[in-house]
Amino acid sequence: MTARRILLTAAAATLFALPALAAGDVGQLEKQPVNLSAIGMFLAFVVMTLGITYWAASRTRSTSDFYTAGGGITGFQNGLAIAGDYMSAATLLGLSSLVFAKGYDGFVYTISFFVGWPIILFLLAERLRNLGHFTFADIASYRLDQGKIRTFAAIGSLTVVCFYLIVQMVGAGQLIKLLFGLDYNVAVIVVGVLMVVYVTFGGMIATTWVQIIKAVLLLGAGVILAFLALSRFGFSLEAIAKSAIASHKDGVKIMGPGTLLADPVSAVSLSLGLLFGTAALPHIMMRFFTVPNAREARKSVFYASGFIGFFFLIVCVLGMAAITIVGTDPQFFEGGKVGGKLIGGGNMPVMHLAKALGGDLFLGFLSAVAFATILAVVSGLALAGASAIAHDLYARVIRKGEATEREEMRVSKIASLVLGVLAVVLGIAFEKQNVAFLVGLTFGVAASVNFPVLILSMYWKGLTTRGALAGGIAGLISAVTLVILSNAVWVVVLNNPKPIFPYEQPALFSMTLAFIVTIIVSKLDSSASARAERDAFEDQFVRSQTGIGAAAAAKH
Amino acid sequence: MHSPANTPVYERVRRNPKFQELVRQRSRLALILSAIVLVGYYSFMMVVAFAPDMLHKPMSDDSVLSVGFPIGAGIIILSWLLTGVYSHFANGRFQDLTDEITRETLQ
Numbered sequence: 001m002t003a004r005r006i007l008l009t010a011a012a013a014t015l016f017a018l019p020a021l022a023a024g025d026v027g028q029l030e031k032q033p034v035n036l037s038a039i040g041m042f043l044a045f046v047v048m049t050l051g052i053t054y055w056a057a058s059r060t061r062s063t064s065d066f067y068t069a070g071g072g073i074t075g076f077q078n079g080l081a082i083a084g085d086y087m088s089a090a091t092l093l094g095l096s097s098l099v100f101a102k103g104y105d106g107f108v109y110t111i112s113f114f115v116g117w118p119i120i121l122f123l124l125a126e127r128l129r130n131l132g133h134f135t136f137a138d139i140a141s142y143r144l145d146q147g148k149i150r151t152f153a154a155i156g157s158l159t160v161v162c163f164y165l166i167v168q169m170v171g172a173g174q175l176i177k178l179l180f181g182l183d184y185n186v187a188v189i190v191v192g193v194l195m196v197v198y199v200t201f202g203g204m205i206a207t208t209w210v211q212i213i214k215a216v217l218l219l220g221a222g223v224i225l226a227f228l229a230l231s232r233f234g235f236s237l238e239a240i241a242k243s244a245i246a247s248h249k250d251g252v253k254i255m256g257p258g259t260l261l262a263d264p265v266s267a268v269s270l271s272l273g274l275l276f277g278t279a280a281l282p283h284i285m286m287r288f289f290t291v292p293n294a295r296e297a298r299k300s301v302f303y304a305s306g307f308i309g310f311f312f313l314i315v316c317v318l319g320m321a322a323i324t325i326v327g328t329d330p331q332f333f334e335g336g337k338v339g340g341k342l343i344g345g346g347n348m349p350v351m352h353l354a355k356a357l358g359g360d361l362f363l364g365f366l367s368a369v370a371f372a373t374i375l376a377v378v379s380g381l382a383l384a385g386a387s388a389i390a391h392d393l394y395a396r397v398i399r400k401g402e403a404t405e406r407e408e409m410r411v412s413k414i415a416s417l418v419l420g421v422l423a424v425v426l427g428i429a430f431e432k433q434n435v436a437f438l439v440g441l442t443f444g445v446a447a448s449v450n451f452p453v454l455i456l457s458m459y460w461k462g463l464t465t466r467g468a469l470a471g472g473i474a475g476l477i478s479a480v481t482l483v484i485l486s487n488a489v490w491v492v493v494l495n496n497p498k499p500i501f502p503y504e505q506p507a508l509f510s511m512t513l514a515f516i517v518t519i520i521v522s523k524l525d526s527s528a529s530a531r532a533e534r535d536a537f538e539d540q541f542v543r544s545q546t547g548i549g550a551a552a553a554a555k556h
Numbered sequence: 557m558h559s560p561a562n563t564p565v566y567e568r569v570r571r572n573p574k575f576q577e578l579v580r581q582r583s584r585l586a587l588i589l590s591a592i593v594l595v596g597y598y599s600f601m602m603v604v605a606f607a608p609d610m611l612h613k614p615m616s617d618d619s620v621l622s623v624g625f626p627i628g629a630g631i632i633i634l635s636w637l638l639t640g641v642y643s644h645f646a647n648g649r650f651q652d653l654t655d656e657i658t659r660e661t662l663q
Contacts, residue, residue: 104611107628108604115597118635122586122593122642241621255622256612257604264605271601295651298643302636309636313629539566545579546654548569548661 034181037364038371042180045213045372046194052209056202063408066203067134067387068289073208075296079303081208082287084215085380086278086308089175089373092218092315093347099319100327100349103244103254106319110312112267116275117308121301124279127458129288129297130547131540135384136285137392140453143536145465145529147397149453152472154392156449157282159476161385162426163442164281165378165419169427170435172374178344179351179367188427191375196420198379199386200413204290207379214376217369219307222314225350225366228357229321237317244323249339254323266503273507277443280450282384283377294547315350322349325356332356382419389415437488440505444483448475448510452518458544461537464522464530471518478513482506569661578653585645589638596631 064070073081091113098106131139137153169188176187198206233239241255248254278284291297330336332352334343342348355363390412395403403411449472456463456471483489485501522530543549569575603610611624 104622104624104628107625108601111597111600111628111631114632115593115635118593118639118642119590121639122590126582126586126646237625238619238621245620252620253612255614255620256624257608264602267601267605268598271597294654295647298646302639302643305636305639309632313632538570539563542566542569542575545582546569546575546657548565548658 035179035364035367037361038180038367039182041365041368042371045217045368049194049198049206049210049213049375052213053198053202053206056205056209059205060201060203063391063405063412064134065205066409066412067383067391068286069204069208071290071292072205073290075291075299076303077208077212078287078291078296078300080215080307081211081290082284082300082304083307083311084211084218084373084376085284085287086304087215087218087311087373088377089171089370091312092222092370092373093350095312096315096319096322096350096353097347099316100322101346102258102260103248103250103320103323104256105258105260107316108257108260110316112271112274114305114309114312115271116278117301117305119275120279121298121305124455124458125288125297125301126294127544128285129294130544131458132285132289134286134289134391135387136280136282136450136454137388137396140450140457140468141396142457143533143540144457144463144468146400148465149468150392151397152469153450153453154388154397156445156453156472156476157388157392158385160280160442160446160450161282161381161388161419162422163438163445165381165385165423166426166430167435167438167442168374168378168381169423170430170433172371172378173427173431175374176371179370184431185428188424191378192420192424192427194375195378195382195423196417198375199382199416199420204286204383207376207383208290210372210379211376214369214372215307218373219311221354221366221369222311222318225354225357225362226314226317226321229318229325229353232321232325232357240317240320240324244320247324247328265508266505269503269508270505272511273440273443273447273505275447276451276511277447277507280446280454282388282450283380286380286384286387318350318353322353326352329356378423382416382423385419386412386416389419434488434492437483437486437493440483440486440488441480444479444506444510445476447507448479448514452511452514456515456518458540460519460522461534461541462522463518464525464527464533466525466527466530467518467520467522470521471514471516474517475510475514478510479506482510565661569657572657572660574653574657574660578650578657582646582650585642589642593635593638596634600627600631 059070060066062070095106095110095113098109100106128136128139131142135154136157137150140153141150169191172191173184173188176182176190177184180187182190198210202209230236230240233243244254245252250258287300288297291300326332326342326349328338329352330338332343332348332355333339334341342352344351351363351366354366358365390408394411394415395401395408399407452471452475453463453468457468482501483506485499486504486506487499487502488504490496490499490501611622611627613623615621615623615626
């Protein structure tokens with residue numbers, strides 16, 4: 001039971017974001033020798049993206065340029081950028097290592113990670129696009145109290161952004177220390193500085209192009225690696241499987257579900273957290289506003305799903321191939337003991353695979369891509385955070401819509417600078433901490449605080465400000481409490497023998513509670529403002545379906 | 557913020573039979589497609605949790621690959637294709653309908 005829980009913890013953390021696992025797993029590792037080819041290729045990426053930022057800076061004049069690239073990204077480009085947001089270092093390293101370690105169970109995780117996409121398109125994208133302007137708080141506060149709900153939604157976004165930033169920074173530091181042989185602090189500062197440069201000068205245009213370039217690099221690297229791997233087995237999946245069964249300690253058991261997901265409550269809670277947590281991540285939601293119209297928005301989800309699905313399938317092939325190629329090669333194990341601890345920790349199979357198949361040069365390339373991946377994700381996060389501060393809190397709540405575009409721009413740039421400094425400071429402060437719990441918290445809060453208010457404001461006429469606030473607070477408190485009582489904090493951080501809350505992801509419980517509280521309090525709310533809010537739903541509904549009235553938002 | 561409550565423009569849209577049609581048809585499509593994905597995925601997860609042996613079966617007698625792999629890959633590919641189905645209708649018929657409604661309303 002305990003072994004399974006540890007595995008599940010590892011799996012959950014990996015699935016949500018590799019860096020967290022890397023931070024816990026890789027933290028104690030020695031710095032590797034400086035890897036010059038990796039650093040060289042990464043520098044080439046930096047030079048190219050800085051060039052793009054310089055170009056983007058000249059095109060970033062208005063707030064809409066800054067937050068949403070002026071709506072000037074095509075559906076195909078945006079699809080690549082969304083795919084980039086989704087294909088993090090976590091998916092490449094984490095999912096392939098899960099398949100490497102557990103066979104079919106890793107594949108099941110991969111599927112769970114994917115099915116959220118169509119649901120987002122069917123149920124959310126359309127209405128998000130028609131109602132929103134720059135941020136998700138635009139939608140949540142559409143017919144509710146501007147001051148209260150916008151503040152609450154912005155704080156929800158910022159909480160998610162900050163937790164996720166810490167996770168990414170710590171992961172970046174550890175990973176770069178390992179792959180590049182750079183000092184942890186140097187790595188964190190490099191990530192922080194580049195992120196601030198991209199965001200402050202290039203805004204969403206630069207952030208999107210960084211994401212697109214990285215997505216192409218990552219897809220390309222994956223395809224090349226898969227090709228090399230397949231060529232070892234005569235391009236036969238059957239041969240890969242046969243060889244993997246012969247090499248893996250669990251033998252033929254890796255061809256079907258094992259013990260990792262045997263507990264349905266755990267599996268469902270995890271998948272809910274993934275599904276709705278992802279849907280409510282502020283930097284993902286922002287991507288629906290970067291295209292010129294609803295047509296392109298839908299197309300971009302179609303392209304994104306295609307790229308993501310394709311990439312996930314490739315990653316599984318890589319994991320399977322690594323079972324034989326990496327798993328039987330003593331050079332990848334500490335002390336040369338096959339079956340012992342992998343050099344660099346459990347997340348490294350795909351890196352070792354790159355070395356085995358493409359030599360040091362290809363390993364350097366993949367390391368540079370992993371670095372670029374983290375950089376692209378933190379830039380998106382910083383931009384989402386800056387928009388919550390500048391657009392929601394400053395322009396709408398504090399200045400009540402009276403701020404000029406210039407003022408709002410200035411605040412957003414200051415905000416991204418502050419977020420960058422904060423990210424570096426927290427990244428350094430958390431170096432030696434196990435931050436796996438922050439991953440659970442990020443998705444738990446997104447699913448339990450942001451998601452209920454988002455979906456109910458669009459789908460349920462009865463939602464009122466009081467209900468939304470009460471439900472949001474209930475979701476926040478329960479998500480945080482359950483994460484504290486779970487294995488990741490209660491046992492790993494606080495050193496208790498057994499977790500009080502036996503599951504990794506609180507979403508099943510905290511999200512349900514948030515919905516129930518929101519609905520009950522809304523129903524009991526008989527204030528005059530609540531009546532006005534319910535009455536406003538009909539108009540909001542028309543706009544959410546047709547986009548009429550959003551023309552000003554779409555025109556930019 | 558963007559719109560005062562119950563503005564005449566929205567009232568006109570609501571009374572437009574095309575709007576009713578748009579909402580009914582598009583919601584039905586979204587619901588059916590979501591149901592296919594969610595029912596498919598959660599049935600799969602239930603098999604994983606309660607009847608894992610079903611997925612262990614080899615694809616054929618001389619194969620070691622289990623049926624679980626094509627089924628899993630099928631879920632990913634089907635989900636993706638369904639986003640294509642949705643985009644096809646939403647960007648075609650439904651978008652045309654929306655454009656018509658917008659034109660009629662703002663005239």
